[in-house]
Amino acid sequence: MSTEAAVNEIEGFLLWEAEKDRARTRADAFCAGLPWLTDSQRREVELRYRQDHGDVSRAYLQRIATRSTALRAEYEGVYRVLRRRLVTGFLMGTVAVVMLVTVAAVGLTAS
Structure with missing residues (x-):
């Protein structure tokens, strides 16, 4: 495994x-608003809340x-197109530039 993958x-x-x-913190806060729950009901609601939150x-x-x-x-893909345009x-x-230099060189030698 590479360092980056690790x-x-x-x-x-x-x-x-x-x-x-x-999710645990939110489940605790949610259950705090339901003071009539028994301890076992509270645990069940917290568990289901955490599972739902995890799924979401x-x-x-x-x-x-x-x-x-x-x-x-x-x-x-966009980068490849831009790179191709830049190279072109x-x-x-x-x-x-080579053509201009060639034309200038031919013009100077013809004179």
């Missing part, structure tokens, strides 16, 4: 752990990953 995996793990912690977060992250991949492909422009400019 760093990405660690970063992903840390981000997911933070998301799980955020996972789906959201998958949509982001899919969109990021699509954008990367799109931007790479540079070559055309070089050819124009």
Whole structure:
């Protein structure tokens, strides 16, 4: 595994752990607004809330990953087109300069 892949995996793990912690915090806050719950009911509601939050977060992250991949492909395509245009422009400019120098050299030798 490359260093970059390892760093990405660690970063992903840390981000997911933070998301799980955020779900726990939100579940606690949600249950705090339901003071009539028994302890077992509270645990059940918190568990279901965290699971739902995790499912929603996972789906959201998958949509982001899919969109990021699509954008990367799109931007790479645009970059290739721009690079091709730049190289073409540079070559055309070089050819124009060579032609001007050639014409000037022929004109000076013909005089």
